[in-house]
Amino acid sequence: xxxxxxxxxxxxxxxxxxxxxxxxxxxxxxxxxxxxxxxxxxxxxxxxxxxxxxxxxxxxxxxxxxxxxxxxxxxxxxxxxxxxxxxxxxxxxxxxxxxxxxxxxxxxxxxxxxxxxxxxxxxxxxxxxxxxxxxxxxxxxxxxxxxxxxxxxxxxxxxxxxxxxxxxxxxxxxxxxxxxxxxxxxxxxxxxxxxxxxxxxxxxxxxxxxxxxxxxxxxxxxxxxxxxxxxxxxxxxxxxxxxxxxxxxxxxxxxxxxxxxxxxxxxxxxxxxxxxxxxxxxxxxxxxxxxxxxxxxxxxxxxxxxxxxxxxxxxxx
Amino acid sequence: xxxxxxxxxxxxxxxxxxxxxxxxxxxxxxxxxxxxxxxxxxxxxxxxxxxxxxxxxxxxxxxxxxxxxxxxxxxxxxxxxxxxxxxxxxxxxxxxxxxxxxxxxxxxxxxxxxxxxxxxxxxxxxxxxxxxxxxxxxxxxxxxxxxxxxxxxxxxxxxxxxxxxxxxxxxxxxxxxxxxxxxxxxxxxxxxxxxxxxxxxxxxxxxxxxxxxxxxxxxxxxxxxxxxxxxxxxxxxxxxxxxxxxxxxxxxxxxxxxxxxxxxxxxxxxxxxxxxx
Numbered sequence: 001x002x003x004x005x006x007x008x009x010x011x012x013x014x015x016x017x018x019x020x021x022x023x024x025x026x027x028x029x030x031x032x033x034x035x036x037x038x039x040x041x042x043x044x045x046x047x048x049x050x051x052x053x054x055x056x057x058x059x060x061x062x063x064x065x066x067x068x069x070x071x072x073x074x075x076x077x078x079x080x081x082x083x084x085x086x087x088x089x090x091x092x093x094x095x096x097x098x099x100x101x102x103x104x105x106x107x108x109x110x111x112x113x114x115x116x117x118x119x120x121x122x123x124x125x126x127x128x129x130x131x132x133x134x135x136x137x138x139x140x141x142x143x144x145x146x147x148x149x150x151x152x153x154x155x156x157x158x159x160x161x162x163x164x165x166x167x168x169x170x171x172x173x174x175x176x177x178x179x180x181x182x183x184x185x186x187x188x189x190x191x192x193x194x195x196x197x198x199x200x201x202x203x204x205x206x207x208x209x210x211x212x213x214x215x216x217x218x219x220x221x222x223x224x225x226x227x228x229x230x231x232x233x234x235x236x237x238x239x240x241x242x243x244x245x246x247x248x249x250x251x252x253x254x255x256x257x258x259x260x261x262x263x264x265x266x267x268x269x270x271x272x273x274x275x276x277x278x279x280x281x282x283x284x285x286x287x288x289x290x291x292x293x294x295x296x297x298x299x300x301x302x303x304x305x306x307x308x309x310x311x312x313x314x315x316x317x
Numbered sequence: 318x319x320x321x322x323x324x325x326x327x328x329x330x331x332x333x334x335x336x337x338x339x340x341x342x343x344x345x346x347x348x349x350x351x352x353x354x355x356x357x358x359x360x361x362x363x364x365x366x367x368x369x370x371x372x373x374x375x376x377x378x379x380x381x382x383x384x385x386x387x388x389x390x391x392x393x394x395x396x397x398x399x400x401x402x403x404x405x406x407x408x409x410x411x412x413x414x415x416x417x418x419x420x421x422x423x424x425x426x427x428x429x430x431x432x433x434x435x436x437x438x439x440x441x442x443x444x445x446x447x448x449x450x451x452x453x454x455x456x457x458x459x460x461x462x463x464x465x466x467x468x469x470x471x472x473x474x475x476x477x478x479x480x481x482x483x484x485x486x487x488x489x490x491x492x493x494x495x496x497x498x499x500x501x502x503x504x505x506x507x508x509x510x511x512x513x514x515x516x517x518x519x520x521x522x523x524x525x526x527x528x529x530x531x532x533x534x535x536x537x538x539x540x541x542x543x544x545x546x547x548x549x550x551x552x553x554x555x556x557x558x559x560x561x562x563x564x565x566x567x568x569x570x571x572x573x574x575x576x577x578x579x580x581x582x583x584x585x586x587x588x589x590x591x592x593x594x
Contacts, residue, residue, distance in 0.1 A: 055490050084492035097487040101505045110501075114492045159491070 005069050006033040008054060008087065008167055008199065013063030014223075015049050021272040023049040025223035026063065028298075033166055033199045036190075038210035038231060040246065041220035042268050047203045048092070050220070051169045054201065055089045056080060068166070085115055088160035089169040093176070094152040098144035104155055105140040111163045122162070129158050132195070133188060150181045154188075161192065167199040174209050186213050207250040211235055219243045222279045223271055225298060229305030239305065239312040242280050278310070286311055323585040330581025336574025340567075344390035351384035356539045364557040374559035376549055382563040388541040389564070393571060396453070397522040400460045401515050407461070408468020409511065413503065415469070416476035427473075430466035438463055439528060446534040456535055460522055471514055475507035509586055516579035520572035527568055543568045 008031045015024040023046040031037045041047045052058040054065060056072060065072040067086055075083065091097035098107055108126050112119045127137065133154040144152055153173065160168055173189065174182040190213055193200055204210055210217055211231060218228040219242065227240040238244040245262045264283045269275055275282050281291040290310055298308040324330040343350065352372065359379035367374045373383040415426040433441065445459035479485070480503075488498050529535030530544025538545055543564045550560025 057486060057490055081492050084490065089487075089490045091483050091487050091490075093483055097483040099484045099488065099502045099506075102501075110493070111491050114494075114497070156487075 006166070006199075007031060007066075007068070008201075009064075009066045010050070010054065011064045011066065013050075013053060013060040013065060015046075015053055015058050016061045019272070021270075022274070023223055023271055024053065024060070025274070027220075027223075027225050028063075029218055029225065029228070031167065031199045031201050034193070034197045035216065036193060036200045036202060036214045038214035038217040039201060039203045039220060040205065040207065040210055040217060042205060044222075044268050044271065045220040046223040046271065047220050048171055051089065051171050051201065051203050054167075054169055055087050056083055057089075081115065085163055086165055087167040087169065088163070088165040090153075090156045090160050090171065090173060092172045094149060094156045095144055097156055098152060098159075100144060103141050103143055104135075104147070107144070107155060107159055108140075108162060111159055115163050117163065126158070126162050129161060132192070133158050134184075150177055150185070153177065153185065157188075157192070161196065164196070165198070167201070168193075169201045169203070171203045172205075173202060174204065174206060182209065189213060207235075207247065219246065222268065222274050224279060224308065225306075226280065226309070227305075227307040228298070229301075229307075230303065233303060233305060237313075239301065239307040240280075240309045241284050241286050241313060243307075244313060245285070278308075320582070320585045324578070324581040327581055327584065329577045330585070333574050333577025333579075333581055336570050337578045340390055340394060340571045340574055343387050344394045347384075347387040347391055351381070351387050353381035353384045355385045355388040355541045356380060357384075364553060364559075366557065366559055373563045374557065376546070376560045377553045382546075382560060385541040385546060386543070386563050386567045389543045389546060389567065390571070392453070392536055392540060392542045393523045393526060393568075394519075396457055396460070396526045397519045397575075399457050400464060400522045401518050403457070403461045404464040404518075405468050405511065405515050408465050409472045409504075409507075411465065412469040412472025412474075413476050413499070413507070415473045416480060426469070430469050433462065434466045438525060442525060442529055443532070443534060446529065451529075451534045451537055453536055453540065456526060456529060460525055463525075464518060464522070467514065467518065468511060471511055472507060475510060476503065479503065479506050513579065513583040513586065516582050517576065519579070520575040523568070523572055523575070 010027060010029050012026050012028050013024060014022060014026050016022045025046075027050060029037070039047045039050065049058055053060050056065075056075060067083060070079070072079070072083060102110070108130070109119050112122055130137070135151060135154050135158065139147060139151065144155070147155070170189070174185055177185065186209060189200065189202075192198065202210065202214060214231045216229065217231040217234050218225045219234075219240065220226070221242050227234060227238065227243045234243065235247060238247055245264050248262045249264075262285060266283055269279075269282055277293045278284070278291040278296050281287045284291065288311060294310070296308045296310045298306050300306055321334075324334055352370075357380060359375065361379065362371065362375050363377055363379040365371060365375045365379075371381050371383070373386065375381055376385070411426055415423045418426070436444070441463055442459055445462065446455070449455040449459055485498060485502060488502055493502075526535055527542065527544035527547065530542040531548045533545070533548065535544055536542035546560060546564035547568070550564055554561055
């Protein structure tokens, strides 16, 4: 594959935890600068694990992660620092991801110190970033537990962005926030993306969030991507039955809106013992004998879409 | 400052603080406050009751009890602080190491802790004296050994509770080195209970040192120690009760003061009370 300098690419990576649970089973994805990619899936589908592999917090057991043309396998210490300068991550729970005995001021200054940047020189930019995020200077001397959940989230974002990364991985950036605050935060992310031409990966199980801000979306099921493509196209006409089931189960605030719900039976199977054949066959409404034995591959389709299904849904919805 | 104010607010904390200050100042300023040299013998005035020249009386060699008691403070508090500080540092190092080390090393560290704590404190101290011999330096070493597991266990338990916290992973994602994470993000979040334990530990060390000196295996004469003063006084208790009263009184003041202070400190830095807007 051609090495591109403004992308993160994962090539066929797998991550297995001690105990043999394969959380990510051979995924290839690409995120370019200036683009927002959504990663959707149920709990246990491996989306957070994949996100952590992108920032080097999980070591893939096979496959490659290539950031701006550099392969992350066998990273040295200096490489790792470089990687962190390029790719930053914000975590699910904003409050517990901020060191409790650091004030906001120290929390924001620390990334600069870690990367050997001149704090004094950069401080105006930090304050500018804070203002952009709607944080006031009055908050600088507070501790994380003294600010609201939304503010803690903004601090986490500011902390990730003060070192000017090219990519931001956001794990459930709106979890635990009020709907109004969620909206604000999403606008903010779009705003920041344009301003800093970031490549953003948003991990979420909230389809409304994904539908609103992402350009492309990848749907994960049991450690695999089952469908990927431009968000609007995928949401309008899903080709994979799992995607359609997810979309039909998504609550929509519109009393006039009527739609046939496709309820999936049963729980997501354990990733330590994934079903043979198509991983989705145990819950698929359209299951056929072939699905039990042969695993469908992710295949290219029209308009940059990909899906892994032997019997894809009709494209005309 | 805020913590001191909170200690002052409770009556027992106030008593503890005053007693602790008295003991510490008495020990530090002993050369200024003492009316006699601590080892100055005045056989003519042996075992005398309190008087204008000897404020608290004299012992069997005519040494001034007030002055000896003050110098005894230096030994008692000095040993207690030295032991606690060293045990705290070693305990934190071993405890944090145990929490992060692979299982076999963790098991070895914990086994050492268990072996040390399996013995009653005084018995183990006596056994170690038998090996090392008495004397100030050896007392500090062996009492430290006795107390390391207490700090080590708490440090390990505290580390285990914060080890999996997301903020440590967030620091790694940011690029922080292991040393930075240890120093700025692990340590500050585990020391609270350890500092409280340290303050509660000081009176325990004071009594242990006094106990060893009382048994004659601690501080070697003529260095003044409350324990050896108690023992000497005990021998001559038929002739004068003053040596026992003075040494026992000072020992009581110090242990009571440090205990009350430690308890008040624990209440004052309880994290649940610290959460103010």
